[in-house]
Amino acid sequence: MVPFAQQPHLNSNLQLRGDLCVAAAGNVQATPVMKSGMQGQVDTTYLAAANYLKAIGFTNTAEIARVLDIAMNPNSLFVQYNDAKRSTNVNARPLTVEDDMQPVVGFFVQQGLSTQQIVQVITAHPPVLSYDVAGRLQPFWEYMASIGVPDVAAAVARRPSLLGLDVDANLRKIVDYLQYVETPPEKIVQYITTTI
Numbered sequence: 001m002v003p004f005a006q007q008p009h010l011n012s013n014l015q016l017r018g019d020l021c022v023a024a025a026g027n028v029q030a031t032p033v034m035k036s037g038m039q040g041q042v043d044t045t046y047l048a049a050a051n052y053l054k055a056i057g058f059t060n061t062a063e064i065a066r067v068l069d070i071a072m073n074p075n076s077l078f079v080q081y082n083d084a085k086r087s088t089n090v091n092a093r094p095l096t097v098e099d100d101m102q103p104v105v106g107f108f109v110q111q112g113l114s115t116q117q118i119v120q121v122i123t124a125h126p127p128v129l130s131y132d133v134a135g136r137l138q139p140f141w142e143y144m145a146s147i148g149v150p151d152v153a154a155a156v157a158r159r160p161s162l163l164g165l166d167v168d169a170n171l172r173k174i175v176d177y178l179q180y181v182e183t184p185p186e187k188i189v190q191y192i193t194t195t196i
Contacts, residue, residue: 045094046072052097056105057119070126071095091130100129107133108153111141117157124160136166143167147175148189155193162193 046068053064069076074092095101108118122128131137140163144152156162165171174196178188 045096048097049095049101052101053122057115058123063123067122067126067129071129089127089130091127093130095129103133104129104131104137107137111156112153113157117153121156121160121163125163128160128163131163137163139167140165140171143171144192147192148185149193150189159193165196 049068049072050064053067058064058067066078070078070089070092072092072095074088074090076089076092105118108121113121128137141152144155144162149155165174171192175188175192178191183191
Protein backbone atom coordinates (compact mmCIF):
# COMPACT_ATOMS: atom_id res chain seq x y z
CA MET A 1 0.00 0.00 0.00
CA VAL A 2 1.35 3.45 -0.92
CA PRO A 3 1.53 5.97 1.97
CA PHE A 4 -0.81 8.89 1.45
CA ALA A 5 1.98 11.48 1.11
CA GLN A 6 3.42 9.65 -1.88
CA GLN A 7 0.23 10.16 -3.84
CA PRO A 8 0.52 12.93 -6.42
CA HIS A 9 -2.44 15.25 -5.76
CA LEU A 10 -4.11 16.40 -2.57
CA ASN A 11 -7.46 18.15 -2.77
CA SER A 12 -9.19 20.30 -0.18
CA ASN A 13 -11.05 17.33 1.34
CA LEU A 14 -7.77 15.56 2.15
CA GLN A 15 -8.63 12.82 -0.26
CA LEU A 16 -5.84 11.73 -2.54
CA ARG A 17 -6.29 11.02 -6.19
CA GLY A 18 -4.26 8.21 -7.68
CA ASP A 19 -4.15 4.46 -7.12
CA LEU A 20 -5.50 4.87 -3.60
CA CYS A 21 -7.65 7.40 -1.91
CA VAL A 22 -6.87 7.81 1.75
CA ALA A 23 -8.57 10.05 4.23
CA ALA A 24 -5.74 10.49 6.67
CA ALA A 25 -7.46 12.74 9.11
CA GLY A 26 -9.94 10.42 10.76
CA ASN A 27 -13.71 10.65 10.84
CA VAL A 28 -13.53 11.61 7.18
CA GLN A 29 -15.07 9.04 4.92
CA ALA A 30 -12.47 7.70 2.51
CA THR A 31 -13.63 6.97 -0.97
CA PRO A 32 -11.77 4.07 -2.57
CA VAL A 33 -10.69 4.84 -6.11
CA MET A 34 -10.26 2.35 -8.91
CA LYS A 35 -7.59 3.01 -11.49
CA SER A 36 -6.47 0.68 -14.25
CA GLY A 37 -8.50 -2.15 -12.76
CA MET A 38 -6.81 -1.81 -9.36
CA GLN A 39 -9.24 -1.72 -6.49
CA GLY A 40 -8.46 1.12 -4.05
CA GLN A 41 -8.31 0.55 -0.32
CA VAL A 42 -8.43 2.71 2.73
CA ASP A 43 -5.18 2.71 4.69
CA THR A 44 -6.50 1.73 8.12
CA THR A 45 -3.15 2.46 9.80
CA TYR A 46 -3.42 6.14 8.89
CA LEU A 47 -7.10 6.31 9.78
CA ALA A 48 -6.52 4.78 13.23
CA ALA A 49 -3.58 7.12 13.87
CA ALA A 50 -5.59 10.14 12.72
CA ASN A 51 -8.51 9.20 14.97
CA TYR A 52 -6.12 8.82 17.90
CA LEU A 53 -4.63 12.28 17.30
CA LYS A 54 -8.15 13.71 17.23
CA ALA A 55 -8.91 11.92 20.49
CA ILE A 56 -5.93 13.52 22.24
CA GLY A 57 -6.81 17.04 21.12
CA PHE A 58 -5.79 17.66 17.52
CA THR A 59 -8.48 19.56 15.65
CA ASN A 60 -6.92 20.66 12.36
CA THR A 61 -7.29 18.00 9.69
CA ALA A 62 -4.42 19.29 7.55
CA GLU A 63 -2.15 19.38 10.59
CA ILE A 64 -3.01 15.77 11.41
CA ALA A 65 -2.12 14.76 7.86
CA ARG A 66 1.22 16.64 8.08
CA VAL A 67 2.12 15.13 11.46
CA LEU A 68 1.33 11.60 10.32
CA ASP A 69 3.21 12.01 7.06
CA ILE A 70 6.37 13.14 8.85
CA ALA A 71 6.06 10.42 11.50
CA MET A 72 5.27 7.57 9.10
CA ASN A 73 6.78 8.47 5.74
CA PRO A 74 10.59 8.46 5.41
CA ASN A 75 10.19 10.42 2.16
CA SER A 76 7.81 13.02 3.54
CA LEU A 77 7.45 16.21 1.56
CA PHE A 78 6.95 18.14 4.79
CA VAL A 79 10.45 17.82 6.23
CA GLN A 80 12.89 20.72 6.11
CA TYR A 81 15.05 20.23 3.04
CA ASN A 82 17.08 23.37 3.78
CA ASP A 83 18.77 21.56 6.65
CA ALA A 84 20.63 18.41 5.63
CA LYS A 85 20.50 17.07 9.20
CA ARG A 86 16.71 17.24 9.25
CA SER A 87 15.98 16.13 5.71
CA THR A 88 14.41 12.84 6.78
CA ASN A 89 12.90 11.12 9.76
CA VAL A 90 15.10 8.04 10.04
CA ASN A 91 12.58 6.49 12.45
CA ALA A 92 9.60 6.95 10.11
CA ARG A 93 7.55 3.81 9.66
CA PRO A 94 3.90 2.76 9.77
CA LEU A 95 2.91 3.38 13.39
CA THR A 96 0.25 1.66 15.39
CA VAL A 97 -1.73 3.47 18.03
CA GLU A 98 -1.24 0.79 20.69
CA ASP A 99 2.44 0.00 20.18
CA ASP A 100 3.84 3.37 19.11
CA MET A 101 1.65 6.41 19.71
CA GLN A 102 -0.01 5.61 23.06
CA PRO A 103 3.33 4.85 24.79
CA VAL A 104 4.76 8.21 23.66
CA VAL A 105 1.70 10.16 24.78
CA GLY A 106 1.54 8.17 28.03
CA PHE A 107 5.20 8.94 28.71
CA PHE A 108 4.54 12.66 28.23
CA VAL A 109 1.58 12.48 30.62
CA GLN A 110 3.77 10.75 33.22
CA GLN A 111 6.35 13.51 32.84
CA GLY A 112 3.72 16.15 33.63
CA LEU A 113 2.92 17.63 30.23
CA SER A 114 -0.64 18.84 29.81
CA THR A 115 -2.81 17.72 26.90
CA GLN A 116 -2.29 21.08 25.22
CA GLN A 117 1.48 20.81 25.66
CA ILE A 118 1.49 17.27 24.25
CA VAL A 119 -0.40 18.44 21.16
CA GLN A 120 2.05 21.35 20.77
CA VAL A 121 5.09 19.07 21.15
CA ILE A 122 3.80 16.55 18.60
CA THR A 123 2.81 19.34 16.20
CA ALA A 124 6.22 20.99 16.43
CA HIS A 125 8.22 17.73 16.35
CA PRO A 126 6.17 14.96 14.64
CA PRO A 127 9.07 12.45 14.56
CA VAL A 128 8.56 12.03 18.31
CA LEU A 129 5.65 9.71 17.54
CA SER A 130 8.12 7.25 16.02
CA TYR A 131 10.56 7.34 18.97
CA ASP A 132 10.93 4.41 21.33
CA VAL A 133 10.11 5.42 24.90
CA ALA A 134 12.64 3.14 26.63
CA GLY A 135 15.34 3.56 24.00
CA ARG A 136 15.09 7.28 23.27
CA LEU A 137 12.68 9.37 25.33
CA GLN A 138 13.47 8.01 28.81
CA PRO A 139 17.27 8.30 28.33
CA PHE A 140 16.79 11.84 26.98
CA TRP A 141 14.72 12.85 30.02
CA GLU A 142 17.19 11.30 32.45
CA TYR A 143 20.21 12.87 30.76
CA MET A 144 18.64 16.32 30.68
CA ALA A 145 17.89 16.05 34.41
CA SER A 146 21.45 14.81 35.08
CA ILE A 147 23.01 17.92 33.51
CA GLY A 148 20.89 20.16 35.69
CA VAL A 149 17.81 21.02 33.65
CA PRO A 150 15.40 21.83 36.50
CA ASP A 151 12.17 21.05 34.62
CA VAL A 152 12.69 18.88 31.56
CA ALA A 153 8.97 18.88 30.74
CA ALA A 154 8.88 22.68 30.66
CA ALA A 155 12.02 22.79 28.50
CA VAL A 156 10.52 20.31 26.03
CA ALA A 157 7.21 22.18 25.99
CA ARG A 158 9.07 25.41 25.15
CA ARG A 159 11.40 23.80 22.60
CA PRO A 160 10.04 20.50 21.23
CA SER A 161 12.97 20.37 18.78
CA LEU A 162 15.14 19.33 21.75
CA LEU A 163 13.64 15.87 21.32
CA GLY A 164 15.52 15.65 18.04
CA LEU A 165 18.77 15.44 20.00
CA ASP A 166 19.72 11.83 20.62
CA VAL A 167 21.66 11.42 23.88
CA ASP A 168 24.38 9.19 22.48
CA ALA A 169 24.50 10.50 18.91
CA ASN A 170 24.86 14.20 19.68
CA LEU A 171 23.57 15.59 23.00
CA ARG A 172 26.28 14.01 25.14
CA LYS A 173 28.97 15.21 22.70
CA ILE A 174 27.69 18.77 22.87
CA VAL A 175 27.62 18.75 26.66
CA ASP A 176 31.04 17.06 26.89
CA TYR A 177 32.54 19.75 24.66
CA LEU A 178 30.96 22.56 26.68
CA GLN A 179 32.31 20.98 29.87
CA TYR A 180 35.74 20.55 28.26
CA VAL A 181 35.94 24.28 27.50
CA GLU A 182 34.94 24.92 31.12
CA THR A 183 31.48 26.30 30.46
CA PRO A 184 29.69 26.79 33.79
CA PRO A 185 26.88 24.22 34.37
CA GLU A 186 24.16 26.88 34.41
CA LYS A 187 25.38 28.17 31.02
CA ILE A 188 25.31 24.64 29.61
CA VAL A 189 21.69 24.29 30.71
CA GLN A 190 20.92 27.69 29.21
CA TYR A 191 22.56 26.79 25.89
CA ILE A 192 20.85 23.41 25.69
CA THR A 193 17.39 24.74 26.56
CA THR A 194 17.46 27.95 24.55
CA THR A 195 19.84 27.86 21.60
CA ILE A 196 21.07 24.41 20.61
